[in-house]
Amino acid sequence: MRSKKLILVFLLLLCLQPAFGQRRQRLITNWEFVRQDLGGVWEAVRPVGAGNPESVPLWERVTLPHCFNAQDAVDPDVNYYQGPGWYRTQLTVQNPYAGGRTLLHFEGAGQKTDVYIHTTKVGSHVGGYDEWAVDVTQAIADFQKTEAYQKQFKGQIPLSIRCDNTRDLEMIPSDLSDFNIYGGLYRYVNLQYQPAVALSQLSAKAEVDRAGKAGTLTVKAVLPETVGSGSAPYSVRLLDPRGKPVAQFKGTLATKPGELDLPKFAVKSPRLWSPDAPQLYTVQVTVGTGPEAYQQSEKVGFRHIEFVEHGPFMLNGKRLLLRGTHRHEDHAGVAAAMTEPMIRQEMVMMKRMGVNFIRLGHYQQSRIVLNLCDSLGITVWEEIPWCRGGLGGPVYQQQAKRMLRNMITQHYNHASIIIWGLGNENDWPGDFPEFDKQKIRAFMTELNDLSHQLDASRYTAIRRCDFCKDIVDVYSPSIWAGWYRGIYTEYKETSRKEFEGVKRFLHVEWGGDSHAGRHSENPDNALAKITAGQGADERSGDASLFGGSARVSKDGDWSETYLCNLVDWHLKEQETMPWLSGAAYWPFKDFSTPVRPDNPVPYMNQKGVVERDFTPKEAYYVFQSYWTPQPMAHIYGHGWPVRWGDEGELKMVKVYSNCEQAELFVNGKSYGSKQRNSQDFPAAGLHWNVPFVAGQNQVKVVARQGKQTVQDEISFRYQTQKWGKPTKLTLEKVADSNGLTTVEAKLYDAQGVQCLDAANWLEFSLAGAGQLLDNLGTSSGSRKVQAYNGRAIIRLQATPGQTSVAVQSPGLPAVVLNL
Structure with a gap:
């Protein structure tokens, strides 16, 4: 176990190594922000923290990454802000390279961005998800010659940045998308120094034959337009996963703008990259000598991928069932502005769930994510944000092509990537008066050709656009058996029919919503209302909670219990589908969306197996029970x-x-051991029907795998009293921890019996000193939320004797609690 932990730490350290060269500094602190537009950049160009009481607007101090919509994305009472916002700071610039360049490197900013040095506009970018850089060398030199540089700014450089996520039909992604189009500097911004001769791009292509014996490494570089003509010595080294040099070359290159072919290496029997052993080689390129030398390192992995036509996925000549999920860039309290530790925690949680595949939906994501996928061993489908709405005009189409080109060139070296995604739900009209399928097909063909031109070694794919399914290499239809349509027992049959209709089939997006903390004694009741054989796709209006035909998404209880059954059935079936390349659950974590205001947590897509703050739901452990090798056991019902x-x-x-077998104990009495059998639904045969006593009960399991033993234990109260309609609310303090107070609201009937199936809307409020921890998009971090089993909690910062918290529900008397 200790060795496995050390390996994990080593892999995480690998992903932290800079992927591009020279000295750089993350610009995290000393920023100010205002969420509105300015009359002009001059209004931003005042010393940070000047403190003029007559200065408007009022700026707030922030750190990066930062998102406009950290709070309002899930505020139940407002539309989330879509418009301009300004950031400003002052830079101390000390480029150590004679004749070198100074750049501002953006890892992503939403959605349109303008950059200013003092009042000079130095760059702009459209698109919220790709990397880009602005050369500020000349603008800084010009400003340093001004009187303001010495007198007003005391030798510092004023930097102002305008971000704008205003709705724009001629920009992707569409605002019809089922996720927020966030604004702000929500990924890291870097100040970067480069010597006079530097690379703007380094591509390293690691290939190996199916047998894994003959490997080749092809290296190409691009020199920027700013480089002067001449020549420079350079070297290329290839290091194996242990850091041992296995190939190297020294020579001289002509320094002129454009692409250069660097040496091609043959590598005999390379260590292969795979999810179980993500072996990464290092390519090191040095241009020049001495203190002015440019150095860049890239991680690569040798692996052979193949989606067999009408068959499974093969990695390094062996079948690999892709066991996947999806990731949105979204988190409680920060929205898109996830820090590197947050991203790392999320990806490690995925790996511990057993994931070996991830679809990054529905846009390019941070290089931090891709580095982690490389080092942890998670294969990737990454896509551009052509998502819903139809097809726009020339500006729209140019952006889509530009983002595809950026995605492929910027993430080309990542061993984890196996698919370039070209679109999502492109059969969904709405943004334009015209919806022309032939024009969409023609543009999809352009993107497909461009992708293969830029990278012939990887596959292309789309999800849910049947009239384009023959264009791309891999296709995923819409199959939501047991949620938007049909019942979950139809999953295999429906998938088989879709598999037979395409060249290469991969099922991404399946699952269902669950309101964390809500459980059910009869979770599958809604299935009785649904007629089988009517299809399992998602159709227009199916996401609505009102109207239309019977469906679990509308008529079900949204319990964690039902979701576990749905997941359990899908996973057991996937073990008996030898033709299946893989499937990816949608999504890993709950995320915010503007199109679901009526969900139990308003404005949240609640299909995740963890909540928006990383709290695991019960379904997380269902996945672990099928996908992980490390022995584990989890009794359903911890919450x-x-x-x-x-x-x-x-x-x-x-x-x-x-584990191969488990023994259950209830209140100290053994109810026998059972053997695990994945095809014995539910819980792979590890289910017992037992009696409980009224009042407290203790349940324990001891599971065995060979000589290893693991166990789990829960306690709960068993209620035998029946209840009627809720007539009363209560509110009490249930915990004080880490400076936070937790209060719990409960619903009772007229006889004082707790209503354990009540799903009433509850709304918390606070008066006096303190603050509610709300707008987090979680079941315990929302001031407006549906009850889960007749209860709901929220946390707050309170001052004893000075804080009052209240809860109300339509038709019931409100309750106030003085703390």
Whole structure:
């Protein structure tokens, strides 16, 4: 175990190594921000923190990364802000290279960005998800000659940045998309110094034959327009995963703008990259000598990929069932502005769930994410944000092509990437009066050709646009068995029919919503209302909670219990589908969306297996029980404080485990051991029907895998009293921890019995000193939320004797609690 932990630490350290050269500094602190437009850049060009009381607008101090919509994306009472915002700071610039260049490197900014040095506009960019850089060398030199540089700014350089996420039909992604189009500097901004001769791009292509014996490394570089003509010595080294040199070359290159072919190396029997052993080689390129030398390192992996026509996915000549999920760039309290530690925590949680594949939806993501996928061993489908709405005009199409080119050239070296995604739900009209399928097909063909031109070694794919499914290499239809359409037992049959209709089939996006903390004794009741054989795709209006035909997404209970059954069935079936290349659950984590205001947590897509703050839901452990090798056992119901039923009634206990056998104990009594069998639904045969006693119960499982033993334990109250309609609310303090107070609201009927299936809307509020921890997009971090099993909690900062918190629900008397 200790060696595995050391390996994980080593892999994480690998991903932190800079992927591009020379000295750089993350610009994190000393920023000011205002969420509105200015009359002009001159209004931003005042010394940071000048403190003039007559200065308007008022700026706030922030750190980067920062998102306009950290709070309002999930505020139940407002539309999220879409418009301009300004950032400003002052730079101390000390380029160590004689004749070198100074750049501002943006890892992503939303969605349109203008950059100013003092009042000089030095660059602009459209597109919120690709990297880009601005050369500020000349602008800084010009400003340093002014009187303001010495007197007003005391030798510092004023930098102002305008970001804008205003709705724009001629820009991708569409505002019809089921995710927020965020604004701000929500990825890192870097100040970067480069010597006079530097590379603007370094491409390293690692290839190996199917047998894994003959490897080749092809290296190409691009010199920028700013480089002067001449020549320079250079070297290329290839280091194996242990850091040992395995190939090297020294020579002289002509320094002129454009692409250069660097040496091609043959590598005999390279160590292969795979999810189980993500072996990474290092390519080191040095141009020049001495202190003016430019150095750049890139990680590459040798692996052979193949999507077999009408068959599975092959990695290094062996079948690999792609076990995947999806990632949105979104998190509680910060929205898109996730820090590197947050991103790392999320990706490690995915790996620990057993993921070996991820689709990055629905846009290019940070190089931090890709580095982690490389080092952790997670294969990737990455796509551009051509998502919903139809097809715009020339400006729209140029942006899509530019983002595709940027995505491929910027992320070309990542061993983890196996698919370039060209679009998502492009059969969804709405942004334009014209919806022409032939024009969409023609543009999809352009993108497909461009992708293959830029990178012939990887596959192209789209999801849900049947009239384009023959254009791309790999196609994923819409299959939501047991949620938007159909019942989950139709999953295999529906998938088989779709598989037979395309050249290469991969199923991305399946699952269902669950309101964290909500559990059910009869989770599959809604399936009785649904007629089988009517298809399992998602159709217009299916995401609505009102109207239309019966469907679980509208008529189900949104419990974690139902989601676990749905996931359990899909995973057991995937083990018996030898033709399946893979599938990816949608998504890993709950995320915010402007098109779902009526969900139990307003403006949240709640299909994640973890909440927006990384709190695992029960479904997380279902995946672990099928996908992970490390022995584990998890009794369903850790967040279910009260179960209910008749006295003496047999109730099901489910244990999700990957161990070969498990023994269950209820209140100290053994109910026997069971053997795991993945095809014995539910819980792979590890389910028991047992009686509970009224009041407190203790349940324990001991699971065995060979000589290893793991165990889990839960306790809960069993309620036998029946309840009626909720007539009363209560509110009490239930915890004080780490400076936060937790309060819990409960719903009772007229006889004082807790209503354990109540799903009433509850709304918390605060008066006096303190602050509610709300607008987090979680079941315990929202001031307006549906009850889960007749209860809901929220946390707050309180001052004893000076804070009052209240809760109200339509039709019931409000309750106030003085803390």
